[in-house]
Amino acid sequence: MIGVLTGDLVNSSRLTAAELARARRVVERVGVRLRRGVDDGEAERVEVGVDWYRGDGWELSVRPGVYALRAALLVRATLRGVMDELDTRIAIGVGAGDPDDREAFIRSGRRFEALGRDEWFAIEGAGSGWDAAAGVIDETIRSRWTGKRAFAVMAALRGVTQERTGRLYRPRVTQATVGEHLDRAGWSGVKRAVGLFEAERSQSEGERR
Numbered sequence: 001m002i003g004v005l006t007g008d009l010v011n012s013s014r015l016t017a018a019e020l021a022r023a024r025r026v027v028e029r030v031g032v033r034l035r036r037g038v039d040d041g042e043a044e045r046v047e048v049g050v051d052w053y054r055g056d057g058w059e060l061s062v063r064p065g066v067y068a069l070r071a072a073l074l075v076r077a078t079l080r081g082v083m084d085e086l087d088t089r090i091a092i093g094v095g096a097g098d099p100d101d102r103e104a105f106i107r108s109g110r111r112f113e114a115l116g117r118d119e120w121f122a123i124e125g126a127g128s129g130w131d132a133a134a135g136v137i138d139e140t141i142r143s144r145w146t147g148k149r150a151f152a153v154m155a156a157l158r159g160v161t162q163e164r165t166g167r168l169y170r171p172r173v174t175q176a177t178v179g180e181h182l183d184r185a186g187w188s189g190v191k192r193a194v195g196l197f198e199a200e201r202s203q204s205e206g207e208r209r
Helices: 017-028 030-037 065-082 102-113 128-144 147-157 162-168 175-184 187-208
Strands: 003-009 047-053 057-063 088-094 121-124
Touching: 003 017, 003 065, 003 102, 017 030, 017 047, 017 057, 017 065, 030 047, 030 065, 030 147, 057 065, 057 102, 065 088, 065 121, 065 128, 065 147, 065 187, 088 102, 102 121, 121 128, 128 187, 147 162, 147 175, 147 187, 162 175, 175 187
Parallel strands: 088 121
Antiparallel strands: 003 057, 003 088, 047 057
């Protein structure tokens, strides 16, 4: 099963050419970050492909699709954490396991085109409850993820310990400070959502085999 993310950078016209190139590298390296955040036995199964269009628009495929939500959050957390709170709209499409994976691409593109003016995050194909949950997650991101907090979330999604994360800040911060950033970012709720999404998608994938 595959998951597809369709997105575009928010306010990209304000970026310099160098900043746009850096933002593109952030999106393109999500596969590397994703592999570091999953169980060792799963890392080799993770495949990520990225295509760009219209300069700031992008499409990212994730296999297995169970990691689609984690990948989307990694993109947003990394952009906000390392690029002065730059953000991106994202629509996730989940397929039903059709042999050519077309369904996931269609759902992602269709949901992205249907995003409302103030809607930056959506999920289609995983059940209506998940599209509603995406709205809640989006509100959390936009109201609570400052650059420093998003950086902590990015590290947590990659499975980096809080102690090591503190050493990645410039200047370095304590483990306690990292914990505060995660608390204020609403990490506990986001973490539960990621775990539930991956458990449900894994069960669904297993039933199709």
